[in-house]
Amino acid sequence: MADLGTTYLGLRLKNPLVASSSPMTESLEKIQRLEDASVAAVVLPSIFEEQLTLELEALDRDLHRGGESFAESLSYFPAYEDYRQGQDVYLAQIQRAKAACSIPVLASLNGATVRGWVRFAKEIEQAGADAIELNTYSLATGFTDTSAMIEKGIVQLVRQVKEATGIPVAVKLSPQYTSIPHLAMELDRAGADGLVLFNRFYQPDFDIESLDVVPKLTLSRPEELLLRLHWVAILYGDVRADLAVTGGVHSAEDVLKSVMAGAQIGMMASALLAKGAPYVKTVLDDLVRWMEEHEYVSIQQMRGSLSRRAVPDPSAFERGNYIKTLSSYTMRQTVL
Numbered sequence: 001m002a003d004l005g006t007t008y009l010g011l012r013l014k015n016p017l018v019a020s021s022s023p024m025t026e027s028l029e030k031i032q033r034l035e036d037a038s039v040a041a042v043v044l045p046s047i048f049e050e051q052l053t054l055e056l057e058a059l060d061r062d063l064h065r066g067g068e069s070f071a072e073s074l075s076y077f078p079a080y081e082d083y084r085q086g087q088d089v090y091l092a093q094i095q096r097a098k099a100a101c102s103i104p105v106l107a108s109l110n111g112a113t114v115r116g117w118v119r120f121a122k123e124i125e126q127a128g129a130d131a132i133e134l135n136t137y138s139l140a141t142g143f144t145d146t147s148a149m150i151e152k153g154i155v156q157l158v159r160q161v162k163e164a165t166g167i168p169v170a171v172k173l174s175p176q177y178t179s180i181p182h183l184a185m186e187l188d189r190a191g192a193d194g195l196v197l198f199n200r201f202y203q204p205d206f207d208i209e210s211l212d213v214v215p216k217l218t219l220s221r222p223e224e225l226l227l228r229l230h231w232v233a234i235l236y237g238d239v240r241a242d243l244a245v246t247g248g249v250h251s252a253e254d255v256l257k258s259v260m261a262g263a264q265i266g267m268m269a270s271a272l273l274a275k276g277a278p279y280v281k282t283v284l285d286d287l288v289r290w291m292e293e294h295e296y297v298s299i300q301q302m303r304g305s306l307s308r309r310a311v312p313d314p315s316a317f318e319r320g321n322y323i324k325t326l327s328s329y330t331m332r333q334t335v336l
C-alpha cells in the first residue's frame with residue numbers, strides 16, 4: 001500500500017490529514033471519533049488571549065467595542081458563551097486527550113498581542129500538548145496602525161513564545177498581508193516551526209430590517225483552496241518552516257493538491273463539520289486509491305511537485321498568470 005506517512009513540526013504523522021481547530025475537536029469523545037477514523041492529528045479549539053487575562057471587565061469592553069480585533073474574531077463563535085473555557089478547563093482537556101489518544105494533540109491560542117500568552121504557552125507544554133498553533137487573528141482597524149507595526153508584533157510574539165516553550169510552534173496566518181513571502185521569512189527567522197495558511201476572514205453581515213451588524217459564519221467552499229495552494233506553492237523550498245493548508249480542503253484531491261503545492265499536511269474543519277468524523281476514512285481511502293492508480297508509492301514523493309520551483313512555467317504563479325487568465329476567458333467567450 002502507498003505510504004501515507006508524513007512529518008509536521010517534527011512530529012511523525014501516519015497520514016497528511018489533520019483535523020483543524022473547530023468544534024469537531026472540542027470534546028474527548030469527538031477527538032476519539034476522529035482518531036477511530038484515522039485522522040493523523042487534531043488541533044483543539046482556540047483559547048482566546050482575552051480568556052487568559054481573565055479581566056472580565058476588559059472582556060466585556062472588548063465585546064462591545066465595535067470594530068476591534070477581538071469583536072471580529074468572535075465571529076468564529078456564534079454563541080461565544082457556549083465555547084468559553086477557562087484556562088484550567090483547557091489544560092485539563094489537553095491532558096485528557098493526551099491520556100486517551102495516541103495521535104498528536106495540538107493546542108491553539110488565538111490572539112494578536114503578547115498579553116498572557118507566554119505564561120500560558122508554558123502551561124500548555126506542561127499539560128502535554130505536542131505543539132502549539134498560534135492563531136494570529138488581528139484586524140487593522142486603527143488608522144495609525146501600519147502593516148510593518150502589525151507584522152512586527154506577530155514576529156515578536158512568535159519569538160517570545162518560542163523562547164518560553166520547548167514544543168514546536170506553528171503560526172496560523174490570515175491571507176491579508178501585502179507581502180506574504182516577506183512575513184513568512186521573518187516568522188521563519190523568529191523560529192516558527194510551521195506556517196498554517198490561511199485563516200478565513202469572517203465578515204459580519206448587515207441585517208437591513210433590524211439595522212444591525214450581525215456575525216456570520218458559513219462553512220468553507222472547495223474553491224477557497226486555490227488561494228492557499230498559490231501561496232504554499234510560492235513559499236515551498238524557500239522557508240524552513242513546515243507548511244500546512246487550511247481552508248477549502250474538502251476531499252482527497254484537495255489533500256493531494258496541498259501536498260503537491262508543498263504542504264506537509266492538509267487540514268479539515270468545514271467538511272468534517274458537514275459530514276462527520278467518519279468522512280476522514282473516506283478521504284484517506286480515496287487518497288490511497290488515487291496514489292495507487294497513479295503509481296505513487298509515498299506522499300513524500302509528490303511533495304512540492306507543483307510548487308513554483310518545480311513547474312516548468314513559474315509565471316503561472318506570478319503576474320503573467322493574471323493576463324493569461326483574463327485572456328483565456330475572452331477566448332472562451334469568442335468560441336461560444
Ligand SMILES: Cc1cc2nc3c(=O)[nH]c(=O)nc-3n(C[C@H](O)[C@H](O)[C@H](O)COP(=O)(O)O)c2cc1C
Nearest residue numbers: 020021022045046135220246247248249268269270
Ligand atoms: C465553527 C468553526 C469554529 C472554528 N474555530 C476555530 C478556532 O477556535 N481556532 C482556529 O484557529 N480556527 C477555528 N476555525 C477555523 C478552522 O480551523 C479552519 O482554519 C477554517 O475553517 C478553514 O478550514 P475549512 O475550509 O476546512 O473549514 C473554526 C472554523 C469553524 C467552521
